[in-house]
Amino acid sequence: MNPESTxxxxxxxxxxxxxxxxxxxxxxDILERVLDKGVVIAGDIRVNLLDIELLTVKLRLxxxxxxxxxxxxxxxxxxxxxxxxxxxxxxxxxxxxxxRARVAELEQRQEETR
Amino acid sequence: xxxxxxxxxxxxxxxRDAGAPGADxxxxxxxxxxxxxxxxxxxxxxxxxxxVPAAGFGEAALHASLEDIACLExxxxxxxxxxxxxxxxxxxVLPMRLATVYHDEAGVRRMLANRHAQLGAALDRLDGCVEWxxxxxxxxxxxxxxxxxGAGPRAPRAAVxxxxxxxxxxxxxxxxxxxxxxxDEAARGIHAVLTALAEQTRLYPPQHGPLAGPSGRNxxxxxxxxxxxxxxxxxxxVAGFADLVPEDGVRLELTGPWAPYSFAGQATSGQxxxxQATSGQxxxGQxxxGQxxxxxxxxxxxxxxEDVP
Numbered sequence: 001m002n003p004e005s006t007x008x009x010x011x012x013x014x015x016x017x018x019x020x021x022x023x024x025x026x027x028x029d030i031l032e033r034v035l036d037k038g039v040v041i042a043g044d045i046r047v048n049l050l051d052i053e054l055l056t057v058k059l060r061l062x063x064x065x066x067x068x069x070x071x072x073x074x075x076x077x078x079x080x081x082x083x084x085x086x087x088x089x090x091x092x093x094x095x096x097x098x099x100r101a102r103v104a105e106l107e108q109r110q111e112e113t114r
Numbered sequence: 115x116x117x118x119x120x121x122x123x124x125x126x127x128x129x130r131d132a133g134a135p136g137a138d139x140x141x142x143x144x145x146x147x148x149x150x151x152x153x154x155x156x157x158x159x160x161x162x163x164x165x166v167p168a169a170g171f172g173e174a175a176l177h178a179s180l181e182d183i184a185c186l187e188x189x190x191x192x193x194x195x196x197x198x199x200x201x202x203x204x205x206x207v208l209p210m211r212l213a214t215v216y217h218d219e220a221g222v223r224r225m226l227a228n229r230h231a232q233l234g235a236a237l238d239r240l241d242g243c244v245e246w247x248x249x250x251x252x253x254x255x256x257x258x259x260x261x262x263x264g265a266g267p268r269a270p271r272a273a274v275x276x277x278x279x280x281x282x283x284x285x286x287x288x289x290x291x292x293x294x295x296x297x298d299e300a301a302r303g304i305h306a307v308l309t310a311l312a313e314q315t316r317l318y319p320p321q322h323g324p325l326a327g328p329s330g331r332n333x334x335x336x337x338x339x340x341x342x343x344x345x346x347x348x349x350x351x352v353a354g355f356a357d358l359v360p361e362d363g364v365r366l367e368l369t370g371p372w373a374p375y376s377f378a379g380q381a382t383s384g385q386x387x388x389x390q391a392t393s394g395q396x397x398x399g400q401x402x403x404g405q406x407x408x409x410x411x412x413x414x415x416x417x418x419x420e421d422v423p
Contacts, residue, residue: 026369027187028321029247033375034190038209039128039236040379041225045173045215100284104277 122171123163123216126151126196126209127373128226128233133205134160143199146192147171156223157230159237162200163222171215180213189213197373204342206241207373208233236378243313243339244371246348249321250304250334251365252297300364301334304355311348312338316376330365337376345371 124146129135134153143151145164153160169175179185190212197209216222226233274282309315316339320332340348349368356366 026321027190029369030190030194031186032318032321033372034193034209034212037375038211038378039233040211041214041229043125043214043225044217044221045122045171045176045213100280104280107276 121165124166125214126162128208154222156226201373208378209373240374245374246370249367250301251330253330314339
């Protein structure tokens with residue numbers, strides 16, 4: 001049984017427990033699991049593997065837009081620490097800072113020569 | 115059986131024969147086509163199946179209906195409902211992926227025989243465990259307007275020099291980054307603590323779609339394999355964070371207990387013994403958007419020195 005699902009947490013979206021089968025779980029959460037996870041075994045009907053993979057791709061675009069996430073700078077979940085956003089964002093940040101300093105310097109000079 | 119092929123068998127999950135729910139448990143349960151669910155037992159394993167009309171679950175029909183989000187939702191919820199009901203009996207359940215369909219019981223038995231070793235190993239590994247899902251959402255302004263730092267200080271050109279503009283922009287960006295850093299840190303901290311309470315963890319890509327709802331920026335979307343007896347401890351820990359974290363500008367969402375969806379897949383990859391990375395190849399490796407769910411159990415590690423200026 002699911003004794004845990006009655007745990008006295010707070011309102012939805014701020015720490016609620018949702019029983020997965022209750023209909024309360026987000027469709028996104030369910031699809032993530034039933035399409036993308038679980039035991040992958042070929043059935044007799046050949047719709048399964050390849051088609052589900054394709055469907056999963058489409059679904060990702062709906063459920064979890066990775067590009068959007070990256071655009072927002074959220075990518076630390078996706079790679080190992082060595083390659084992760086911290087190092088990359090750090091490099092970009094440093095480069096940005098250099099460029100900004102350079103622009104400011106050029107502006108300064110321009111003002112001075114006026 | 116279905117000599118005339120008007121019926122097919124839709125498979126939901128594999129359990130141990132001994133742990134499989136009996137007819138009583140299944141009595142009120144209905145599946146993706148509203149059909150009754152029964153167990154096909156073979157070699158100590160059992161597959162939960164339901165007879166479904168070939169007209170709706172043949173190759174072409176499935177193809178079409180899964181493309182329809184309403185049909186997909188109905189099927190996914192029904193599929194999940196069966197798996198959830200069986201999980202609730204205390205059985206160890208290996209959920210099958212949506213739309214695994216067999217011609218007849220012979221096909222189901224063949225599958226149980228062919229996959230016997232892997233399925234058995236997965237059942238042993240996952241026995242006594244369930245999955246909890248935890249999502250962390252950033253609710254701060256960094257979540258609302260990731261681009262605002264660029265757009266904000268756009269004042270009349272004449273009044274502002276390039277330097278002032280850049281300076282303001284830098285300040286705004288800095289504040290934004292600071293907030294994002296705090297939120298990421300909070301998420302990492304939460305993940306680290308929950309990982310310590312779990313047997314295994316699995317990270318999903320953040321949800322940011324129309325289906326994900328208006329929850330702010332999703333910065334952690336993780337699944338934890340937790341022993342059933344450890345469930346209270348785990349949910350209490352999450353509840354504790356839920357009480358604490360408003361200060362960090364993040365919100366938590368807990369779902370579960372689920373059947374161990376996120377941890378069952380590796381059984382069939384033929385590479386048992388390896389961890390998360392394996393099932394990623396089977397389950398999501400081919401997705402166009404790629405990589406996300408693979409091999410990042412390292413997230414819980416503290417961030418290496420954040421050097422963003």
